[in-house]
Amino acid sequence: MTAVSELSGRQPGAIHSALAVLEAVAHAGPGVTAQQLSDRLGLPRATTYRLINLLVEDEYLVRMPDLRGFALGRKVAELADVAHAQDAALSVRETLADLRGRIRGGVHLAVFRHGHVVPVDVDPDFPLSDPRRITTDLSVSALGRLLLAERAARTIPSPTRYTTQEGELTPGFGCLAIPVRGKDDRLVGGLALAMPAARLADRDGLLALVADSAVRIGPLIDD
């Protein structure tokens, strides 16, 4: 597809903006004009017009007979997968925001990729204390220990309910991680709660708080 070849890897922002334009047209309904889109998205005029015309070239947008307004093109239906992924990302964000509102402490989401911990949604109010060690050394973080426990469980089949660490990364603070499972019960990620070590004592209370969220996120990040 030409649009993809013209948007080189150096312009990832352009793809975001293009999707934002489609989203804005969907939101506004048929007939929305280029100026209105530019105002709504807060993008510069020239940039908006260029994006819109690229989307018209590839027929994701259709110019209405008055030449001023736009509607979504039939080809947008081909974006169903993208839209689904967008929905999933939105749902994950909402679930995490909900959790963060109910828990006094940090809530982080990480996925496991090629045997590594990859943080994908870090609580903005509680940054990771040592991101590099967490991503390289599985044994120091609760999230990494989830992965180690899962490997051990292959020989002793007993599903891990949670893992913890206390004071490994920051003295006096600790972390509780629970598995996030996708289809076929496969371990796809982990949800970590970071808080003062003393408050981690109430394991069952914390698990009850986050269990539902982990179940909801599982299918959304399983790809």
Add this chain to the structure above:
Amino acid sequence: MTALNRTALSRAISDPRPVDGLPSRSPMAGLDRRSLGFVDVLAQSVGAVAPSAAAATCPALVAARAGSGTLLAFLLAGVLMALVAYAINQFTRRMAATGSLYTFAARGLGVRAGFATAAAMLVGYGFVAMFALLGAAYYTLTLLRRTEAGVAGSEPLVIVLLLVFGGVCLLVLWRGIRISARVTLVIELASIAAILVLIGVLLATVPPTAFSAVAVPRGVSGPELAAGTTVAITAFVGFESAATLGVEARRPFATVPRTIRWTVIAAGGLYLLSAYTQLAGFDAFGGSLASSSSPVNDLASRAGVGWIGLLLDAALTCSFIACALASTTALGRVLFSLGREGIAPQALGRTHRRFRTPHIALAWGVAVEVAVPAALVLFGMDPWQAMGIVVVCAAAGYMTAYALVCVATPFFLRRIGEFTVGPAVAAGVAATGLVAALGLDIWLEVSGPRWLAVFILAVAAVGALLAYAVCRRTRTQALARIGLYDEPTPKDVLGGAP
């Protein structure tokens, strides 16, 4: 997933709502809508430009006017045409219109400008087609002269050749746009290849000369340079004709602008290369490009490869036929569009039921394209002289249409609420350059040997004014409709027809 946490985009996809305000049929229905790929659209522009014929013949014509400023004149013409292409693409990215330039001008400046542009386009496309038919006849005669010396100059033979070539064009065009586009492209590519072979051979044979000896202008006056630039512009005209296939192109908003942009760039490159080769050749062998009547043949025989001349005559004949095909295609689409709007007789707006071509418009177009040059020949002109006359008319038509579209560009963008400074400045510069070059050219022709061209242009202008007066009286509603373009139908949008 609940309805709450879904984006508006995915709601629109899974539950599309109907879009109001779309016509059930495009005003351009009947044409083979959305059928042509990139290659076929490219073929239209490349064919109309006929770059191989222009690359072989134009440098000498430019050199006769601009002397040592020849390369500079080609460069100026290339820049000017690139600016025009940029302005035209502001429209082609936003609407698909069979009427091309005149639809654009009407959308930016209103009915009168649209009508004037339509007249200018008919003159431009029509006279280029005549030029091409004459050129094909001329180079066929040159070919025949190689075998039988007495053939040249025979009046009835020229008329017969014009009729035959006109008939071939009509036959190909009537049968369908896809066949004619493919035929055009194959012919033109073959003759470009022949030109490139010749350039390669010449560059290898000719002793290397200092680049500055032929590239730097010395003692060229402004008017001379402007006249050279005008002739160089005639080598480019036609690049915009892909826009007349906007309705028939599969992805018009992508393929048409791309075709227009790349045709100008590629043709410019070819012309600079060809002009430089010819200048360097004459510089090395002695003599002057300006005074040679068939410079490429001269150079080929001096470089010891006279056989290329034969190849070239055949290639140029083909290139001119391709040019006639492409120009008639464009002319036919413009007549068709005028017929659909009711400005020209309604019959011109009909399409062939099986081939889906505007067959009546094409037939009338070809008839005029054969009749005018035949008349010039019957009045005692040889094909070469007649070509000199019609090419001036064609250039004037094209440049007028270009200038009007450039002026229309900023107004159009403001009207649809997408005005930005860049295109407005480019269009302004282009319009100024075109008006200056055309004005100077007409001024020179009035007092020169081609006054007849100016007379024909004056007749065409008076004819256009009369036609406009008639339309104002009897076809008011049709005039109000000028500038029809392809409108999306429900099946193009999400949530339209199933």
